[in-house]
Amino acid sequence: MISIDVNTASGGYPVYIGENLISSTVLWQRHLQRRPAFIVSNEVVAPHYLQHLLQALDGEPCGQLILPDGEQHKTTGIWRLIIDRLVQANATRDTVIIALGGGVIGDLAGFAASTYMRGIDVIQVPTTLLAQVDASVGGKTAVNHQAGKNLIGAFHQPTAVIADINTLNTLNEREYGAGLAEVVKYGAIRDAAFFDWLDNNAKLLGSRIPDAVLQAVKASVEHKAAVVAADEKEKGQRALLNFGHSFAHALETITRYQSLLHGEAVSIGMVAAARLSRQLGLCDQHAEKRLIRLLSGLGLPVAIPAEIDRQDIVSAMRLDKKNLDQVRRLILLRGIGDAFIAENIREADITTALKAPEAA
């Protein structure tokens, strides 16, 4: 088992990464310390892992709530349901919420924990690769509003993250691949050596060989932890984690979140950002080519689907809430492992990059 400390102004906590951690009674005792636990999971994850968790806990939880599966349930209605169940279970300030699931459960249970009695503890038990390398670490919690994703939320750090890599074995190919896109992102923005390692271990990672998965999750969490420690509330450098994401959000909006998983959209978005960087003379085409080769080797899409109008992407990007004060901010590359926040990018340049052919 590996343990990584996340240190933020609002508190520090460990992220444990390893095999069969859900069943580790020692870990649960250490972090619950006989306090009552309230489990939040969903109907897909619970049949696989809830029993393991219940067996590892000392005694019964004070409550458990198994939610329907899917992003469409990341709503204030379900948040309210969690609060209602906490009330029914007589949860107190001492109660610890255990979030067992992917990023949707983590965000929902985390937001409920941040609001119930002005904030109670939450332990994140991420069961998707995306949640292990990204969503469970850093303290962002949210639910969606009709007007947009994650519009209602809070920063609320967990008291521990227990990332059991064995849970990834039941994930389907696409969900697993989508998580790999965020793993590649860390190499692309701040760690050329890790990017090389990913290049060399792509096959092992693709086949979910435990040692390779462990190394990839470890390096990713270290990067996320370092960025979050330096910039908990996303005032500056944390924005680097949005590499590829302005393009990705536009693609997700245009396709109404139906055809591309978030990580797949990020994969295409990172390639678009690398292409724009190359076109602006910021980096050579080697970076773009390497990104394309690694991502496609991992089974991820790298090209914008043919049926999507390039101009629609630019329009959607214009409306992205993350573009502060109309300044077109984008995360661009100077090379693999070297991303920076670029400002005042001209729309015409983005359009040209989106229409340009891939680096041959």
Ligand SMILES: NC(=O)c1ccc[n+]([C@@H]2O[C@H](COP(=O)([O-])OP(=O)(O)OC[C@H]3O[C@@H](n4cnc5c(N)ncnc54)[C@H](O)[C@@H]3O)[C@@H](O)[C@H]2O)c1
């Ligand atoms: N808080 C943050 O910092 C942050 C960061 C990134 C993403 N997010 C949020 O995370 C969500 C996406 O997370 P996600 O990709 O984990 O999606 P998800 O939680 O919807 O999980 C994807 C699918 O896999 C299933 N699943 C989960 N674990 C499984 C397992 N071990 N075996 C089999 N199936 C399993 C889920 O039930 C779901 O159907 C989005 O809502 C996004 O906004 C939050």
Ligand SMILES: [Zn+2]
């Ligand atoms: Zn992302």
